[in-house]
Amino acid sequence: MHIPDGFLDTKTIIATTAFSAVGFGTALHKLKNTILPHQIPMVGLTAAFVFVAQMLNFPVVAGTSGHLVGSVLTAVLLGPNAAVVVITSVLIVQCFLFADGGVLALGANIFNMAIIGSFFGYMIYRIVNKIIPGRRGWFTAIMFASWCSTVLASILCAGELAWSGTVRWNAAFPVMANVHMLIGIGEGLITVLVIAAVWKTRADLLEENVSRVSPSSHREFIIYGIITVVGLLLFLSPFVSEWPDGLEKTAALLGFERNAIDSSLIQFPISDYKFPGVGSPAMATTLAGLVGAVIVFILGLVISKFLVSQSDKKISTR
């Protein structure tokens, strides 16, 4: 998902750089004020850990393989502020050491993966964790949050590409979102399994870190929240109006009057969508996303039940 240089135009580069500068600045400032000296090496080593973990491939069907991104993993292990700093550091090193991801696109990549990926994922994690209490809810929250963060980051990526005029929204959104709905399942599974494995061997480590590295206050949540909402509005809202475009095209091909279609769309926005299928690919993708979210949530519940019983077994045999 690392956007290379050349895909984004000037206005997108400036906007994403500004957003990520504010977001990263907030995270770094907060981390600086709250971090204890002995945690500084810990944050650095976690950044190195995420870099290495991203290099390990997991086999997926038919010879393809995927790898971890680690936005939610880091947010759960170290808290959201440290996670934003860690993922940003990983992106900086990948950019300047590996040429992975563009320099001018660095802002966009930080925005998608570090700020939205970690913060938005962390928000979902907290919300689900509140709804379903206990360790089972914890595991479900981790899995679901990882999936959501991966999918949202990819949608934003599609929005940025469309905003730059590189790829049409109607092509970028379905492809990016659908692919990442599958990748997100892998991300969710790896994240929850890794955290369960850490929990099984060193539960103390998790409790200690979560409570101590950069406790987050309402102020950053408001700042991150504003950046997220403004980013979503800026990069995605121009295309919401474009959604009927596919339908319009087919209608034009079939020989209808353009004007007639336009006015009918304004008057009856819903009735024109034949659910499912016929509508635009973007609409179908949105529906698929909603269904996917439910499926992943249920999958998370099932897996967490298994993980809880597994970890209990481990403790009783000790």
Add this chain to the structure above:
Amino acid sequence: MRHDFIDRFSRIDSPIHRLSTSVKVILAFTAVITTIVLHISFAWYYAGYSLLLLAGACVSRIPKLFLLKRLLLFEPFVLGVSTLSLLQSGGGIIFFTVVLKSTLCLATMILLSNTTPFSDLLSLMKHLHVPGLLITILALMYRYLFVLIDETEKMQRARESRTFTEKQSHVWKTRVTLIAQLFIRSTERAERIYSAMRARGWK
């Protein structure tokens, strides 16, 4: 133990390696910005810059095959995403523009990252008053990246020498344990590093 594969050539000697870091960074940034902002119709710029990059690659004394491999490593993504741009009117031009521009930028960054040690970039950042905490984190990250890669390889080797065939389901299980173990080990290492830093008078 080949953990220097990431930036093996950034410390060799060549006229480009000898240039000061700030000059290289300014040149690279200017080139990337110009490449992105300039319209595709300035064909002379793109042709000239491609030749300049080729010349730079030759002067840098980095094996050509290595540079080519690095370029090809990221090219599939570039081509994959830009294929999507073909799905619109005038998509051919956009496709060509995007592939050309991103390949040139990629080549520029590959040349920069392989002719400049990361530690030099860090000291440049320090000059530019980048917050100290970020520099400390980046420096620690870079320093221990290779140690962690080494540790991962050791763990993988240990695992491989104990399993005859790896089943698909096994791969997942072992990778997950590996990542979890790696996190635990890096945390423990961080504690030792902190003691060592303190012993040497850090803060």
